[in-house]
Amino acid sequence: MIRILLIISGVIIILDCLALMALGKINFGTVVPLMIGIIFVVHGVYWLRIRQFIERNRLLKRLWYGLWVLFVLWLISFGIFIGSLQQQIELSKQPVAQVAAIMILGSGTKDGRPTPTLAERLDRAVPIIKAQPQALVITTGGIGFGRTQSEAEVMANYLHKVHNIAFARVLQEGKSTSTEENMSYSQALLAQHQVSLDEPIAIVTSDFHTIRAVAIARHQGYEQPIAVASTTPLSIRYNSWFREYFAFVSGWLLGEY
Incomplete structure (x- = not known):
């Protein structure tokens, strides 16, 4: 299930960013999500191989899990920001x-x-x-x-x-x-x-x-x-x-x- 979600999410993000880049919108808001989308797809496709590789090295394993924890925390903070932004947008429509x-x-x-x-x-x-x-x-x-x-x-x-x-x-x-x-x-x-x-x-x-x-x-x-x-x-x-x-x-x- 995780692999499928990563692949689907990654493909959607990649297509969205490539479409905007084709229109000349090459900026932080397209380049960074494109990189995230590529990472998602690579992890989804090679999930088992990546897991097998990192299991051989304790330090690498901790780093890999640590990066995912940081990503989840960032995702939570991003969600809070978007929620606050939507509230501000609604106020701005009055x-x-x-x-x-x-x-x-x-x-x-x-x-x-x-x-x-x-x-x-x-x-x-x-x-x-x-x-x-x-x-x-x-x-x-x-x-x-x-x-x-x-x-x-x-x-x-x-x-x-x-x-x-x-x-x-x-x-x-x-x-x-x-x-x-x-x-x-x-x-x-x-x-x-x-x-x-x-x-x-x-x-x-x-x-x-x-x-x-x-x-x-x-x-x-x-x-x-x-x-x-x-x-x-x-x-x-x-x-x-x-x-x-x-x-x-x-x-x-x-x-x-």
Whole structure:
């Protein structure tokens, strides 16, 4: 039974990752699961031989069992993270109350246009922007390697051209290169327009990114951050969740929250 489960799980993971890689999505969220899938299949196919081999060496046997214990513990922690993430996503779907500002976090551009993920974030922000004309709107993101426009400018252009949001309505934070910097550099814009960090501020980002975004905001002094989640396409959703787990752990180790 264990062998069958390992083989089936491994094949599904491998096919999923290869399909995404064929579409150019080669990143931590596809490479690491691909390696895990290959390990599953190899263990499933050669389970008896592996067991016979490790039984000959006590140290190797302890190491093998120890690695499986660590994997199970990691799997439990990953399950807890996913459960917490799903709760946060559900909260992010609730109607947005009155806010002082709407901050849209960057997620990459290509050929002067938002990536599909970033376009989803911008589209998600538009109903709130139009429903709350008094709220400041901030687009965030600096100039990437080989680019001539900041991500914040590309986002403002998109809001104007696609959704008819006036340029005058949008403040651009065009220096940041990370979520932490998005939040930090935006504070100057908020202060210039007399918006205090203790006021409610909507943070628009992808659903998988909501936990980390809110944690970073609170760490930087935002007292009422309200996560607004855009939907991640099903084709990349679970790989994004996997990648975000490690990003969350990395952020904690680096003291971002």
